[in-house]
Every structure is written in C-alpha cells, then in structure tokens.
Amino acid sequence: MQPPATPKADLPESAPAFAVERTLGRLGKWLRLLGFDALLETECPPGGFWVCCDRGRTLLTRTRRTAETQAARAPVFIRSNDPFEQLEEVVQALGLTAVDIKPFSRCLRCNEPTEPLPREEARGAVPDYVWETQPAFSRCPCCRRVYWRGTHTARSIERIEAVLSAVR
Template identity: 50%
Template sequence: MSRGEEPAFLVDGMLGRLARWLRILGYDAAWEPGLGDAQLVRRARAEGRILLTRDRELARRRGVRVLLLEDEHLEGQLRQLRRDLGLTWEERVPRCLLCNEPLEPLPRDEAWGLVPPYVFVHHDRFFLCPSCERVYWRGTHWEDVERRLQSLDL
C-alpha cells in the first residue's frame, strides 16, 4: 500500500482489541460492536472501508472489500494485515481510542490542568482529540506498544 492511499477499516464487533491497536498505530478503524452483518456491509460500502472480520459467513458477502482474519490472536492479525495489505507501523498521527478522530498536538503549556501533575512534569508531548477532547501522551503504555511491535518483527 503506498503512503498516499491510507486504508480505512470497519472492524467487526468481535475485534475491538484490533480496532484499538489500529487506532494507536494511526489507522482509521471504525468499530461499532452493535452493528449486524447487513449494517456492517452497508457502512463499509458507503464509506469505502475495508471490512475486517473473523466471521466466514460475513466474509462471503459481495459488493464490499473484506479481509477474513485467520488468527484469533492480535499478533497474528497484525502480521496478516502487514502481509496482505502492506500496512506499515511507521510513525503516523495516532487516533483517539474512543472516537477514532486523528489526534492534534497539544502545546505543553495548554496541557496543564488537563493531565495529572506527575504526567505533566515527566512528559513533553501531548495530544488532544478534537472531538471528545480527551488528552493523550506517550507514557509507558506507548513503550509497551513499541516493544510488542518489535518483538513481532513488525
């Protein structure tokens, strides 16, 4: 997949963990666990999204681009996305874990009072979701993400 054409995904309800990881990695990953199969197909088609699923019946639907994920584990799913779609894990703008909006840089001085004091003292870079106004920073959780991707050779 070339850098110019970033894929957008619709992740079925059983793959919430994968949706979260794709958002952390900066990919547009819509996830609404309450949608039925017909609704998923309609939404994926209408929004030009690739439907990610482990459901073989859903994967047989026509008129929508679907990737049937073979592995039930996150690591295998990430490997398959890299192999089948050419996804890369290079640095890109992360997305809100709650609402999937791209995060915007938040100047450090504006983060004061929005994050715990310890976090403010020990971190320099902050991000803000323009939709839900949740504030993010790259703490130990981000180090865990990077370590995990390296261990998977991704």
C-alpha cells in the same frame, strides 16, 4: 430507507481505513492506536456498519460466513484469536510498513485524528507527574481526551514495530 450518517464521508486515498467486525474489537483499538481509521461495528447504529463498508474501507472479519456472504467487498479474513497475530495478518494482507503507522495520532474512543496540545495547555489536564515527565501531548477535538506517550504504550509500540519489521 434513509442511510445512517457516517462519521467519515471522504477518506484520503493513501491511508488505509478499516471496517472492523464486532468480533475484532480489540484489533480495532490497536489499529486506532497506530493511527489507522478503524470503524468498529459495535459503535455503529444497526445497519450503519455495512453502509460505511462501501465507502473505501477494508472489511476485517473473523466470521467465515461473513467472509463468504461479503466476498464482493473483498474482506480480509482474520484467523488468529490473538490481537497481535491479528494485527500481523492485517499488515501482511495489506502490505503495511512502519511508514504507514502514526502512533497516538487518533482518539481510541472516537476514531478522530488527535491534534497537538501545547504543553502549557496540558497542565492541569493530566496528572502532575505525567506533565513533568512527558515532552508532548495531543488532544481529541471531539471528546477532549488528552494523549501522551506513556511507558506502557511505548512498550506496546515496540511490539508493534517488531511485528512490522518481521514482515518487511
């Protein structure tokens, strides 16, 4: 059987990358928001998820049976139902610190690293009030979605940083 294509063939050794089980989708999005490479099982073709797990990714699971059957992959077993507490569990399990996080550096939809977008090019691509008030923009090379540090996400980042400082 032909193994399915993986979006990430070569992962940098230093950056933690994750394979996120389907029950942890919201955690996966939070990891992307922080800049981590997070492959979601829900976005993989059937069987593809497990192939990707073998390529240097840390498996995150909340299913005890999966944790047992996939023990050889050294999964991180997540206990909480709350995405922030789940994030705290990941941070503790991997010993992550604020140095490891790069907020807004990855597309939430595609899991691709975003690229800086010059202000002039962002004009017209975002609402006028956003363009006038935000100093910096980035764009996904895949889906062309434009990102900026909005008020809501800035508050979320503060919460994330609180999680990180609590475990340091």
